[in-house]
Amino acid sequence: MSGWINQVFCEDALTGLARIPDGSVDLILTDPPYNLGKDYGNASDRQSVDAYLAWTEQWIDAALPKLKPNGSLYIFLTWRFSPEIFVMLKKRMAMMNEIIWDRRVPSMGGSVRSFSSVHDTIGFFVNRKDYYFDLDAVRIPYDAATKKARSRSIFVGAKWLEVGYNPKDLWSVSRLHREHPERADHPTQKPLEIIERMVKASCPPGGVVLDPFMGSGTTALAARRCGRNFVGFELNSEYCAIIDSRLAGPAPEPVRKAAKRKAASPLATANQE
Structure with missing residues (x-):
């Protein structure tokens, strides 16, 4: 366990997940690319619809075996692809909630040909009835x-x-503005308030949280602050440096500072948390 626990590896999750033993993780909490054309330093968010959904199914099938039998999963999605991905996950797990994150976007600007989109969709799934909560x-x-x-x-x-x-299943938490003290140099960073709620509810103290797409490292930081362990992957080396910086402060036992990462794989996909 010491070879991978409390580390964020700068590599493709599809490759790196092999280093994590099956049945060893209490919670998967992740914010994968939405395929909306964001710039994460690679083309991970600019795939065709078919390629994006095929890739999503690939990483889901690689990640789910890492969960313990009573483990859970939270996944951030956009409404554009949540129906397809929810169906995909329903074939593998039991769906407990569709959570709507109201980002508190100001009532200005937006589309003039449709209603303005001001929320993200979060799916909460579990392996079996006695899941930890x-x-x-x-x-x-x-x-x-x-x-x-x-x-x-x-x-x-x-x-x-x-x-x-x-x-309730409607969470009204402001997105992180440029001047917010939590804000790191990442285009789609999620607030600690949301991530910590998921960690506290669905991972026991001392348990392990897995994030295949670490982005700015919010999942790792939330796990450390809540007395849980973490493991994850991030392709973009600049984001890896941000994660190191955010985790540089003292952490409660038994969590340790993230170890040195391996070189990035050119085939991986970056995250948007």
Whole structure:
């Protein structure tokens, strides 16, 4: 286990996944290219529809065996391809949620020939019925006014009132603006708030989170901050340097600083997290 744990390898995930033992990962959390023409330093986001879907099926079939029997998967997608990819995953796993991430895009600009797209789609899938899920770790506290309104005797001692409510499947979290303190030099970086919610809910403390497309390293950083281990891959060497920089600070045990990476493969695809 020490040969791959808490490392982000600068290589093609389709090649690198072979270094991870089957049945060793608690959670796959990933934000693969959406195939919308973004520049990730290669042509990974500029494939034909057929090629993109075939490649998606290829990496899914390489990654899923790494999950433990009670493991889970979260995948960020665009509405343009989520129907096809959800069907693909439904043939392999059980779908628990379609989560809508409202990016809080300002109400200006956008298309004049269709409604403006202001959300990303997230699929939550599990291997079997006894999958790990810690709701209490991600409950949202009620405000004082709500608690006061529920002060009648029938609510006294109610656990849900004290620990908060279950997050709904619509997550309204602002995208990272250029001036945001979390922001790294990556075009589609995801907020830590979202990634940490997934990690806390679906990976046990000390467990392992796998991200085949690390991008700016948000998954690795979230795992470290939450006391989980991580492993992942990223093709773009510039993004690998960003990940090293973000992980350079002290981390709680048993997480260790990411090790030196191998040279990038010219065939891989970069991520957009």
